[in-house]
Amino acid sequence: xxxxxxxxxxxxxxxxxxxxxxxxxxxxxxxxxxxxxxxxxxxxxxxxxxxxxxxxxxxxxxxxxxxxxxxxxxxxxxxxxxxxxxxxxxxxxxxxxxxxxxxxxxxxxxxxxxxxxxxxxxxxxxxxxxxxxxxxxxxxxxxxxxxxxxxxxxxxxxxxxxxxxxxxxxxxxxxxxxx
Amino acid sequence: xxxxxxxxxxxxxxxxxxxxxxxxxxxxxxxxxxxxxxxxxxxxxxxxxxxxxxxxxxxxxxxxxxxxxxxxxxxxxxxxxxxxxxxxxxxxxxxxxxxxxxxxxxxxxxxxxxxxxxxxxxxxxxxxxxxxxxxxxxxxxxxxxxxxxxxxxxxxxxxxxxxxxxxxxxxxxxxxxxx
DNA sequence: CCTTTATTATTCTACGTTGTATATTCTACC
DNA sequence: GGTAGAATATACAACGTAGAATAATAAAGG
Numbered sequence: 001x002x003x004x005x006x007x008x009x010x011x012x013x014x015x016x017x018x019x020x021x022x023x024x025x026x027x028x029x030x031x032x033x034x035x036x037x038x039x040x041x042x043x044x045x046x047x048x049x050x051x052x053x054x055x056x057x058x059x060x061x062x063x064x065x066x067x068x069x070x071x072x073x074x075x076x077x078x079x080x081x082x083x084x085x086x087x088x089x090x091x092x093x094x095x096x097x098x099x100x101x102x103x104x105x106x107x108x109x110x111x112x113x114x115x116x117x118x119x120x121x122x123x124x125x126x127x128x129x130x131x132x133x134x135x136x137x138x139x140x141x142x143x144x145x146x147x148x149x150x151x152x153x154x155x156x157x158x159x160x161x162x163x164x165x166x167x168x169x170x171x172x173x174x175x176x177x178x179x
Numbered sequence: 180x181x182x183x184x185x186x187x188x189x190x191x192x193x194x195x196x197x198x199x200x201x202x203x204x205x206x207x208x209x210x211x212x213x214x215x216x217x218x219x220x221x222x223x224x225x226x227x228x229x230x231x232x233x234x235x236x237x238x239x240x241x242x243x244x245x246x247x248x249x250x251x252x253x254x255x256x257x258x259x260x261x262x263x264x265x266x267x268x269x270x271x272x273x274x275x276x277x278x279x280x281x282x283x284x285x286x287x288x289x290x291x292x293x294x295x296x297x298x299x300x301x302x303x304x305x306x307x308x309x310x311x312x313x314x315x316x317x318x319x320x321x322x323x324x325x326x327x328x329x330x331x332x333x334x335x336x337x338x339x340x341x342x343x344x345x346x347x348x349x350x351x352x353x354x355x356x357x358x
Numbered sequence: 359c360c361t362t363t364a365t366t367a368t369t370c371t372a373c374g375t376t377g378t379a380t381a382t383t384c385t386a387c388c
Numbered sequence: 389g390g391t392a393g394a395a396t397a398t399a400c401a402a403c404g405t406a407g408a409a410t411a412a413t414a415a416a417g418g
Contacts, residue, residue: 003404035405036405036407038404038405038408061413062413063411065412
């Protein structure tokens with residue numbers, strides 16, 4: 001969805017081919033994005049059609065698959081800023097598939113539900129623990145940009161919110177507030 | 180994504196045609212789902228292929244477009260429970276496009292960023308106020324199922340978390356903690 | 359060494375989403 | 389009584405996503 005923006009943003013720094021873009025995304029944004037590599041090639045094709053990106057070379061090392069190197073155009077620079085500003089301006093609404101599970105709550109026996117809820121609480125607690133451990137590792141390294149912390153905190157605060165809400169729901173179900 | 184589950188869940192109660200399903204989704208789940216009506220027809224076709232749903236009639240009122248009425252099959256009942264249990268069991272990870280805006284933070288001047296951040300805080304506060312007002316209206320009606328409250332609280336707690344995080348980010352940027 | 363596995367780099371297809379197009383009928387209002 | 393707009397009902401094409409298929413080379417392990 002934001003694949004185009006990411007590609008334009010990365011190409012601002014230097015020209016790249018698809019596979020390199022994929023690697024940068026995995027290494028630097030892998031923890032908090034889910035851009036499938038297939039989408040990268042599609043987006044590159046589209047950006048080229050739209051004139052935001054140009055193919056500047058087709059290299060090949062030995063008999064390896066040849067690679068197409070792309071460069072951002074001036075229109076691309078403008079388009080990047082346009083998309084970036086839109087991201088800052090327009091808040092995105094979040095939807096939760098799990099709400100559907102609640103909507104159809106009477107379809108499963110109470111006991112089964114309770115066990116799933118307890119599993120969810122445990123899972124979320126484990127995620128938080130895992131996240132914090134991972135973060136402690138990161139803190140040891142000096143070269144991590146400060147903004148990475150904000151992104152980390154972003155995930156963390158939503159997981160905490162989810163945990164608190166799930167615990168509340170669990171206790172209400174235990175009290176028999178839902179049929 | 181969860182379109183198939185919704186359709187199966189609704190057809191458990193009674194046979195329906197696509198447009199009716201669309202209306203029920205809009206009326207009862209419109210606030211917390213985003214299923215495009217086009218997806219309903221696609222999902223119905225797929226569910227029929229898979230044998231989870233059967234076309235039982237093609238009605239027509241006057242010269243109105245004719246409508247295809249679908250019924251859930253026994254396999255469909257099982258499939259519904261399978262998908263529902265998966266929803267209870269498997270927690271979904273959330274991704275935030277806005278993190279990209281942070282990732283490319285040096286692309287925009289500090290002052291512009293600050294004004295977007297303030298706008299976001301204001302927007303989230305307004306959303307919360309609007310949500311609570313809407314909820315007060317709902318509370319006045321007696322026929323709303325109790326689970327609707329849990330779903331409402333779910334959205335609310337995440338918006339609150341987002342607000343708190345954004346305020347924190349804003350204050351850190353104001354303090355000059357990010358370049 | 360030789361075999362298994364990982365890496366490089368892209369193409370291609372199946373799948374699902376979104377909204378536009380279409381064509382009729384009912385409603386509302388001047 | 390005419391006409392603008394909302395409601396009924398689906399089909400369909402354009403778009404984007406996700407991952408399997410491909411095909412060559414480098415690395416690793418016994």
